Amino acid sequence: MQSVIIRHATVVTQGELGTLQADVLVENGLITAVGTDVSAPDDAREIDATGCIVTPGVVQTHVHLCQTAFSGLAEDLDVMSWLDQWIWPLEQALDADTMSASARWGVAEMLLSGTTSFLSMETTHHTDQAFQAAADLGARATIGKAIMDREEPGTRLLGESTEAAWADLVRLVETWHGSYDDRIRVAVSPRAPSAATPQMWADSVALASQHDLTIHTHVNENRGQSDKVSEANGTRDVLLLSELGALGPRTVLAHCVWLEDEEVTLLAGSGTTVAHCPTANLKLGSGIANVPRLRGHGVNVGLGTDGAACNNTLDARRELFLASIIHRASGDPQAMPASQAFDMATLNGARALGREGELGAIAVGMIADIAVFRAPQFTARTGESAVDHLVYSGSTVTVSSVLVGGELVVHDGQLVNGDIATIRAEGAAARATLAYAVAATRTVGDER
Numbered sequence: 001m002q003s004v005i006i007r008h009a010t011v012v013t014q015g016e017l018g019t020l021q022a023d024v025l026v027e028n029g030l031i032t033a034v035g036t037d038v039s040a041p042d043d044a045r046e047i048d049a050t051g052c053i054v055t056p057g058v059v060q061t062h063v064h065l066c067q068t069a070f071s072g073l074a075e076d077l078d079v080m081s082w083l084d085q086w087i088w089p090l091e092q093a094l095d096a097d098t099m100s101a102s103a104r105w106g107v108a109e110m111l112l113s114g115t116t117s118f119l120s121m122e123t124t125h126h127t128d129q130a131f132q133a134a135a136d137l138g139a140r141a142t143i144g145k146a147i148m149d150r151e152e153p154g155t156r157l158l159g160e161s162t163e164a165a166w167a168d169l170v171r172l173v174e175t176w177h178g179s180y181d182d183r184i185r186v187a188v189s190p191r192a193p194s195a196a197t198p199q200m201w202a203d204s205v206a207l208a209s210q211h212d213l214t215i216h217t218h219v220n221e222n223r224g225q226s227d228k229v230s231e232a233n234g235t236r237d238v239l240l241l242s243e244l245g246a247l248g249p250r251t252v253l254a255h256c257v258w259l260e261d262e263e264v265t266l267l268a269g270s271g272t273t274v275a276h277c278p279t280a281n282l283k284l285g286s287g288i289a290n291v292p293r294l295r296g297h298g299v300n301v302g303l304g305t306d307g308a309a310c311n312n313t314l315d316a317r318r319e320l321f322l323a324s325i326i327h328r329a330s331g332d333p334q335a336m337p338a339s340q341a342f343d344m345a346t347l348n349g350a351r352a353l354g355r356e357g358e359l360g361a362i363a364v365g366m367i368a369d370i371a372v373f374r375a376p377q378f379t380a381r382t383g384e385s386a387v388d389h390l391v392y393s394g395s396t397v398t399v400s401s402v403l404v405g406g407e408l409v410v411h412d413g414q415l416v417n418g419d420i421a422t423i424r425a426e427g428a429a430a431r432a433t434l435a436y437a438v439a440a441t442r443t444v445g446d447e448r
């Protein structure tokens with residue numbers, strides 16, 4: 001593997017060195033030096049990062065690659081209508097080709113906006129295509145098939161038998177977990193606490209423990225939905241997960257907008273991560289997760305864009321900006337400083353995936369997952385913090401280069417392992433195919 005030397009950068013290390021003017025040397029996939037005038041092997045590839053801000057790559061803790069091609073189809077709806085009218089039928093309509101196009105599009109857009117690692121939940125079928133997309137384009141990915149072996153209202157389109165879901169899950173673990181030099185990992189992803197049977201949950205938790213897999217699910221997104229679910233189950237989601245033995249440091253719960261005090265205490269005590277998805281929560285009118293409260297109790301909180309069906313861009317820069325400013329609606333300008341938002345997107349994300357000390361920071365010995373942002377409105381050494389600039393001026397910074405495991409996957413703003421124009425065109429074609437398939441299933445008299 002060719003060595004890479006990044007020179008003349010403003011480096012946000014997220015580690016002991018803080019932010020400094022430095023060079024970063026990458027050898028054999030690892031960061032081997034951070035400092036001034038670092039000497040590099042003669043054959044090292046040099047990236048001139050003059051005027052750039054260099055950071056650890058963003059770790060996204062909640063996304064759905066399978067939904068990238070749904071972008072723009074299901075707009076201005078609450079979660080339940082959004083699911084019933086669009087997401088269940090669209091996911092059912094996905095075949096291997098449209099799944100592949102959707103997943104490749106999602107991975108590409110994330111890499112091009114500085115995300116190097118992500119945790120994604122797919123639908124019940126064709127999960128291999130999502131793994132292959134991440135593997136081919138060079139991203140670091142933890143991906144799970146959605147497990148839905150207990151029929152909830154509206155989900156009968158997608159539900160699987162317990163036996164079929166389990167067989168597919170085990171096959172995916174055997175096929176993909178740890179593949180591509182451990183760049184690709186498998187998550188256990190019951191879609192929601194009540195989407196899987198208690199037996200499936202018990203077996204899934206045991207499987208996760210056996211293989212050290214991330215457990216990934218959705219919790220308390222919409223208030224009416226969580227009240228209804230807790231009434232049906234006789235207990236609230238987080239309490240149910242606790243009873244199932246599903247909370248812990250390897251578990252990531254998306255959303256958590258509506259939590260009782262008891263639930264917050266359980267999350268903090270168990271080391272469970274919450275994936276904060278501010279754009280998705282606001283767009284679907286679900287509310288704002290009280291992240292300052294969670295952090296105050298010591299809960300690990302990561303950042304996620306959620307899928308493009310409720311976010312549209314998958315752009316980490318916009319998510320960082322929103323995550324930092326929305327909590328100030330309370331009247332407190334320090335409710336979520338930029339540095340805390342950036343921690344969520346890097347260090348906390350790495351912790352969520354069990355990769356603390358390996359990912360999420362730039363330091364000697366860490367895996368070289370790095371983003372180089374062109375920042376034309378930033379001038380080093382004039383008093384402005386590079387982290388503040390990245391978070392508050394997000395749309396003005398553009399991605400120049402991205403390394404994953406020391407391999408260049410974006411260079412000069414272009415994908416190295418694919419052509420973005422083709423990927424977008426294929427994604428758009430998949431969207432048209434899927435929209436047509438769903439329209440064909442609508443009965444006469446439906447509004448849409």
Ligand SMILES: [Zn+2]
Pocket residue numbers: 062063064218254306307
């Ligand atoms: Zn989601």
